[in-house]
Amino acid sequence: MIEGRRAALPPVARLGDAALRLVGEAGAMFLFFLEAFGRIFRSWGQFHKTVRQIYFIGVKSISVITLISLFTGMVIGLQMYYALAKFGADGFLGAAVSLSLVRELGPVLTAIMITGRAGSSMTAEIGVMRISEQVDALRVMDINPLGFLVSPKLAASIICFPILTAFFDLVGMLGGYLTGVLLLGGNSGVYWYRVSAYLKMSDISGGFIKSLVFGVVVCTICCYMGYFTHMRRDSVGPEAVSQATTSAVVTSCVLILLSDYILTSLLF
């Protein structure tokens, strides 16, 4: 009925309607984040749940992050070496690899990988709980579903994203070393000297801030989409869970890149 009314609106009004809904949704997400964040510190019971989530989001992501970061570093090493060699600047390979990883690729690729691995399962888990009345069961037991389900995930994301990003950067630099130095014959000492000489604390703290923001964005969007699975207009039941999961991954990836641009302009 409401959808039908929307379709009958003139194009400009529909655009305005969509914009208003977007703003409304963004506001609801922000309030959702604030409440979940506030409930992180409510009780000691949250600590055990957070540790379990750190294992799920952090520890279980290490293998995939290792693989992706190693190959990313190796590709950057390979491409950069040939590009720099053209100008006789192959000695700057360490600086190029480390700066591109720490400032940009590390935080972004880590966030996208965790979105795919852990974010999607956060949405699906909460979505299934929502459609099978488990969230209602928590409410009637007077257990706040946000505090019980979302806060531990949010706390774990805030802890895990920066650590996994640092891990990504480190393994990526080793990947660059593998191709640039061991495979193509660059100088090992020069590689590591350029890394330490050109990588400033501001680069590292910028990457750290980015990873923190991405952690909050990914976790909030994925949990929000799952939590409101039952409110979706495009589908119901199990299909709504799958649609919510897809929307969560796509929206997270888009917002990671969007916020990356904004943060890069502000931080560097």
Add this chain to the structure above:
Amino acid sequence: MQANTPPDIILEGLTIGYGEHAVVSGIDAVLPGGKISVILGGSGCGKSTLVKHILKLHPVLAGRIVVGGHDIDTLDRRGMHCLRQRMGVLFQDGALLGSLTLGDNVALPLREHTRLPEKDIRERVLSKLGLVGLADFYDYYPNELSGGMRKRAGLARGMVMDPQLLFCDEPTSGLDPVTAAELDQLLLELKKSFEMTMVVVSHDLDSMRAIADHVLVLGAGRVLFQGGLAELEATQDEYLRRFLDRKAQERSTPRLTMPPLDQKMMKRDCGKYLDE
């Protein structure tokens, strides 16, 4: 709400539904304290919706719900907190948390709301699981149990805080007759032992006849009947009689007007298998 008196539930001019869509309107009813009230009605008539509104899972569209003398709409956060701790709920499919064992599911309200040491919590959980015949399944996950066992586990979880109000949403649906009768017996024993107000949603007539002290019948978007079981059995209302006697509505036009599907129209010819 008095600490030990089973509370009444009073519904005044109540209209319930989702969004702007009303499902049942003009409900004026009292679900008496210390009794088993059965909410009866056909599928989709709003029985579960009514319970969800009493549990304040959805906002009412009009009217008010008074539980133990308190209007739940005007009750502040702390008041609602206290009220919910006196309520137990058995959802239609048990609604157990899939990632927790049966023991952890039942222990959840105790861990969240009490300062009991873990040893006492385990003792209480085992006692409630024993009450529903599931004490040996403490470490099982919900997906390892049958539908009936999940329902009984849901009942154990609903009972673990020793509530004064127990809501059961279709406790016997999908159960075999013996298990259903056992569950009815259990509800009667619980009422007798713990003096609680029970609200049971059902369309199982045998179950209703076994347990009901008070019946509320919903249909066609309104309350069709409320009163005692004997009063309901004596009713001459046409719809209620059909419902109670399990009689199908007589139709003037035949329902099966289409001829059976011709096997020749099937994409794959299975005729030779069917002939054999």
